[in-house]
Amino acid sequence: MTENSERRVVSVIVVNEASVLSRITDLFSGRGYNITSLTVAPIPDSKYSRLTIVTSGSVRVIEQITKQLHKLIPVLKVYEHADLVEKEMALVKFPITENISDINAICEAYNGKIVNVGNDVIITMVADEPKRIDHYLEAIKRYNPKEIVRSGAVALER
Amino acid sequence: MQISGAQMVIEALIAEGVDTVFGYPGGAIMNVYDEIYKQDGFQHILTRHEQAAVHAAEGYSKASGKVGVAMITSGPGFTNAVTGLADAYMDSIPLVVISGQVPMSLIGTDAFQEIDAVGISRPCTKHNYLVTDAADLARVLKEAFYIAASGRPGPVHVDIPKDVTAQIAEFDYSKPVEIETYKPNVVGNPRQIKKAIEAIANSKRPLFYLGGGIINSNAAYEVRELVKKTGIPAVETFMARGTLAHDDELLISMLGMHGSYAANMAMSETDMVIALGARFDDRVTGKLSEFAKNAGVIHVDIDPASISKLVNADFPIVGDVKNVVAQMLEKCGEINPDNYESWRETINNFDELHPLTFHEDTDRIKPQWVVKRVGELLGDSANISTDVGQHQMWAAQFYPFSRPRQWISSGGLGTMGFGFPAAIGVKAAAPEKISINITGDGSILMNIQELMTAVEKKLPVINIILNNNYLGMVRQWQTLFYDKRHSETDLSVQPDFVKVSEAFGGIGYRVTTKEEFDIALKESVAKNVVSIIDVVVERLENVMPMVPAGGSLFNMMLLEKKEK
Structure with a gap:
């Protein structure tokens, strides 16, 4: 991206219906916008889902992204706020032979813990x-992580 | 009322006031065609290709202002129609296109004539539906018509599996459309309009930049009034031709790549661009950083995403241009037309310096002469469709348009093969007008089979081929930018177009002189049957003036001056 590309979080409220996710992702790929991460889940007790899209682009591009998202028929709202609480989850698999107490201590520093112990x-x-x-x-690189999975960000405006 | 899905389609179309459907039957849509056979609420026009069905629906819509309807089958029927959908999407033409789909139980099995139609149409429609239950059909079809025609218009595709058209369910078309997530803003913000009027009043060299949205929203006559009252000169985009009458003193001409010198210079010199329903297309702006460089921008558009997409708007006004212009008319008293006297004079000087014209300096007929001559002979009595290429630009430059919806051409997508089927749709929508398709020797062959439709349905389109035995526009670029390497653009090998037309039951003329042309056109009009007038024109004529792609509007290649 050119002219001062910025990381932005865009939240989209959509009607929970067939192919609505394709409409969103097609829009991004078709118009050449970035998706860094995308999470989606139904909003409890409603017919809507909420998408959290982490994207990047110039001010003009971000403005276009929100406007183009708005144009999609099943889109109810688009939030593009700077002031938000943002969280992401990561699961990591380590060999049992690594220093587990060290790993546990690091996890705790990042609001985490060991959630499963296998053979x-x-x-x-x-x-x-x-x-x-x-x-x-x-x-945690030095503890030889075998697999890493990140959830992508979810966010709420303050 | 308990009826089948297929009957629902018919009932919905009749309820929407549809009088003409363009289409082509096939396996997955047969249930609907069976109901078409039984009904007499609308006429069905069988085109000879699905692409033509959609283009005809576009032409019908553009000429009438109504939603165009096309119907096709699944698989190849649908894929053939995609070009039409994309064309309508780019030019904001309201269509409802209904396709058959394989039965639900077979979706996803690579069944015969199965294709993921909604997956393909998603990026080239305003919205689309795959109907999985006949109980949804009334709502879906009603929404489809509403979405197609409201806000920024566009095509809506409805894909219906064969078993859904057979399914019996409750049908109630009386429920109003309620789409919570779709509420286009049609009235302009009064404060923004007030500020815009002030900005115009304070400007010295304002310029109306009129776009196709004016035609779509039926606002041309309001715009004519606004232009007249304010005394502000106007340029039209390709899509907006006919907004102002050709003899309106304040109409400069078309702007853009093949716009007039005066129009492009006015845009380069203006200090206040008043964009009405225009979208700053690259063929209009040329190099963006040099476009209207010293001007403020007022941008009126129904589509918020069009505003500040390419050129930053100082006064963005979201709304239906018809409403906004009416709001502007109430306030425009503070604009004094006398203030722009010298500005108008400057523009007139531009026009005198390099008028939009051509030289009659060869034995062969000049293509521009043909366009002008059609205008002289038919003028307001004809609707003008075109294909895509040099002939299209000459038609846009030289035809004396006198009213909106007189001009039907593929602007955004630039679809060769658009013109003939579109002109058939235009004739179906406006039978009292002569339907002309100005075309080229390349384009006409891309939907030539529609001669059959025109003959069968007695839709006497007059096709005027500006025949230079070249794929002319590409040839022009090769001449100018590829060192005259005319790669695969020489169309010297051609059919006998007269015989082609006659073989289908039409008439044809091969024309090499002006006298022959006049006779051919007059006879074609009189005989009232589809016609091809194959006009042999100067081979190497270029469309001038021209802004090379990516160049600045004020840096035009100009027609060479000739000593008189």
């Missing part, structure tokens, strides 16, 4: 701001 591996879970998840994943 060969342990699985940890942390939930924090996406940037802190980056730091966490950096910090």
Whole structure:
């Protein structure tokens, strides 16, 4: 992206109907916008779902993204706020032979813990701001993580 | 009322006031065609290709202002129709296109003539539906017509599996449309309009930039009044031709890549662009950073996403241009037309310096002459459709348009093969007018089979081929930008178009002189049967003036001056 590309979080409330997710992702691919991460789940007790899309682009591009999203018929609302609480989860699998107490201590520093212990591996879970998840994943590199899965960000305006 | 899905389609179309459906039957849509056979609420026009059915529906819609309707079968029937959907999407033409689909039990099994139709149509429609229950059909079809025609118009595709058209369910078309997530804003913000009027009053060289949205919203006569009252000169986009009458003193001409020198210079010199239903297309703006560089921008558009998409709007006004212009008319008293006297004079000087014209300096007929001559002979009595290429630009430049919806051409997508089927739809919508298709020797062959439709349904379209034995516009670019390497653009090998037309039951003329042309056109009008007038024109004529792609509007390639 050109002219000062910025990371932005866009929340989209959509009618929970067939192919609505394709409409959103087609719009992004068709118009050449980025999707860094995308999460989607139904909003309880409603006919709507909420998508949280982490994207990047210039001010003009972000404005276009929100306007183009608005144009889609099943889209109810589009929020593009800077002031929000943002969280992401990461699951990581470590060999059981690694220093488990060290790993546990690091996890706790990032709102996490060991959630599963098997014969060969342990699985940890942390939930924090996406940037802190980056730091966490950096910090646990030396413990030879075997698999990492990130959930993508979810966010709420303050 | 308990009826089948197929009957619901018929009932819905009749309830919507549809009088003409263009289409082509096939396996998955047969239940609906069976009901078409039984009804007499609307006429069905069988085109000879699904692409033509959608283009005909576009032409019908553009000429009438109503929603165009096309019907096709699944698989190849649908894929053939996609070009029409994309064309209508780019030019904001309201259509409802209904396709058959394989039965629900077979969806996803790679069944015969199965294709993911809604998956394909998603990026080239305003909205689409796959109907999985006949009980939804009334709501879906009603929404489809509403969405197609409201807000920024566009095509809506409804895909109906064969078992759904057979299914019996309750049908009630009386429920009003209620789409919670779709509420287009049609009235302009009064405060923004007030500010815009002030900005115009304070400007020295304002310019109306009139776009196709004016035609779509039936606002041309309001715009004519606004232009007249304010005394502000106007340029039209390709899509807006006919908004102002050709002899309106304040109409400069078309702007853009093949716009006039005066129109493009006016846009380059203006200090206040008043964009009405125009979208700053790249063929209009040329190099964006140089476009109307010193001007403020007032942008009126029904589509918020069109505002500040390419050019930043200082005064954005979201609303239906018909409403907004009416609101502006109430307030425009503070604009003094006398203030723009010298500005109008400047523009007139531009026009005198490099008028939009051509030289009659060859033995062969000049293509521009043909367009002008059609205008002289038929003028207001004809609707003008075109295909895509040089002939299209000459038609836009030289035809004396006198009213909105007189001009039907594929602007955004630039679809060769659009013109003939569109002109058939135009004739169906406006039988009292002569339907002309100005075309090229390349384009006409892309839907030539529609001669059959025109003959069968007695829709006497007059096709005027500006025949230069070239794929002319590409040839022009090759001449200018590819060192005259005319790669695959020489169309010297051609059918005998006269015989082609006659073989289908039409008439044809091969024309090499002006006298022959006049006779051919007069006879075609009189005989009232589909016609091809194959006019041999100067081969190497270029469309001028021209802004090379990506160049600035004020940096035009101009017609060479000739000593008189």
